[in-house]
Amino acid sequence: MDTTKKKELQALACKVRMGVIEGTGNAKSGHPGGSLSIADIVTYLYFNEMNVDPANPKWADRDRFVLSKGHTAPALYAALALKGFFSWDHIKTLRQPDSILQGHPSMHYTPGVDMSTGSLGQGLSAAVGMALGAKLQGKAFRVYAPLGDGEIEEGQIWEAAMFAGNKGLDNLVAIVDWNNLQIDGTLDEVNSPCPIDEKFAAFGWNVITIDGHDFDQIDDAFTAAKACKGKPTCIVAKTIKGKGVSFMEDKCEWHGSAPNAEQYEQAMAELNAALAEVEA
Numbered sequence: 424m425d426t427t428k429k430k431e432l433q434a435l436a437c438k439v440r441m442g443v444i445e446g447t448g449n450a451k452s453g454h455p456g457g458s459l460s461i462a463d464i465v466t467y468l469y470f471n472e473m474n475v476d477p478a479n480p481k482w483a484d485r486d487r488f489v490l491s492k493g494h495t496a497p498a499l500y501a502a503l504a505l506k507g508f509f510s511w512d513h514i515k516t517l518r519q520p521d522s523i524l525q526g527h528p529s530m531h532y533t534p535g536v537d538m539s540t541g542s543l544g545q546g547l548s549a550a551v552g553m554a555l556g557a558k559l560q561g562k563a564f565r566v567y568a569p570l571g572d573g574e575i576e577e578g579q580i581w582e583a584a585m586f587a588g589n590k591g592l593d594n595l596v597a598i599v600d601w602n603n604l605q606i607d608g609t610l611d612e613v614n615s616p617c618p619i620d621e622k623f624a625a626f627g628w629n630v631i632t633i634d635g636h637d638f639d640q641i642d643d644a645f646t647a648a649k650a651c652k653g654k655p656t657c658i659v660a661k662t663i664k665g666k667g668v669s670f671m672e673d674k675c676e677w678h679g680s681a682p683n684a685e686q687y688e689q690a691m692a693e694l695n696a697a698l699a700e701v702e703a
Contacts, residue, residue: 442501491546588627
């Protein structure tokens, strides 16, 4: 990836992270940890990979995005706002009763959301259905589904993975946000799904393991996924929960806790400094 494009994506990822803090800080609730860890992947998808049109959110031939780990909606909402699906002003309304941005994505309320998600384990099944539908209709659109590493402890994930592998859905890409923390602790402490790569490979998937914060590796992985024919691709992205905010990084307690006023100020100062460094 050329330097100019990489710096553009790094700057946008900083802004997505600011949106996460802005939304959860104002809501005084939400899930910042996993939203921050997936921010680079979401940024890459919306600003370098997916074929979408903010002026026509329901365009039939658009690529689809299914946030299977739906509680990390703050990252998705920030990306959608930056892309132009709705005004950035909405970010401050996260989780308010009359807001278009609820705690989990809703295709009924939020422009640009392709699938309502929230109950963990179900999003991949919806993404598989979309990918199969595209094949049956002769459509060229692709489907992208970020999964949580804790979420893939759900049995429905593996039923969907089995089906996708058997049907050769090479228009489907699952991305596992492998930050090794879930709401109650580390994967090992709860119910580890590892080895993640070997499990997806056993179900007939093309598997690529990367640093989920390195845009060169992210770019190479999605390029390879497009080139792979006859198999769905799973990108196992090694990430850091709370990435970009020092006191949140690799801390389980930030899975579902919002920053208070002082923490909000510190987080935004750190992200503004990171943005200034990228843009210098």
